[in-house]
Amino acid sequence: MASFGSWSTGFCDCFSDCSSCCLTFWCPCISFGRVAEIVDRGTTSCCVHGLLYCLLGGxxxxxxxxxxxxxxxxxRTYGIEGSQTCDCIASCCCVQISICQGHRELExxxxxxxxGWDRNVQMCTRGAMQMQAPTVEIGMTRY
Structure with missing residues (x-):
């Protein structure tokens, strides 16, 4: 049986991160698009997700x-406790708060x-490369 963790922040902890809170309140399509792109691991861009959210919502x-x-x-990706029913209730009743919590969770x-996804992968890869030991050429050399 898989063990489940909890959300890193509470549902109504929007004001712990004012920038994501304001972005989600004024432009939920942008905030949602960014979250969805990362959750989908870059298979669909932020712009496509944001546009679909805007069209479906508007x-x-x-x-x-x-x-x-x-x-x-x-x-499900991060093993956070909950159910699909709770997700739907949270999203239908307080969609902006729900999106904001997802944004904070990823951060x-x-x-x-x-x-975005690609830039996060580049930053992660670059960090991993800096942590590796330098390569040493093995071979015979004369001095």
């Missing part, structure tokens, strides 16, 4: 269901959410 009011799908993906796990 035209059909299904943006919160789209956000629910990605909240569930994020929770707590070391992601620079504003950088």
């Amino acid at each position: 035209v059909t009011h299904f943006g919160s269901l789209y956000a629910c799908i990605y909240r569930t993906k994020l929770r 707590a796990r070391g992601f620079d959410v504003s950088a």
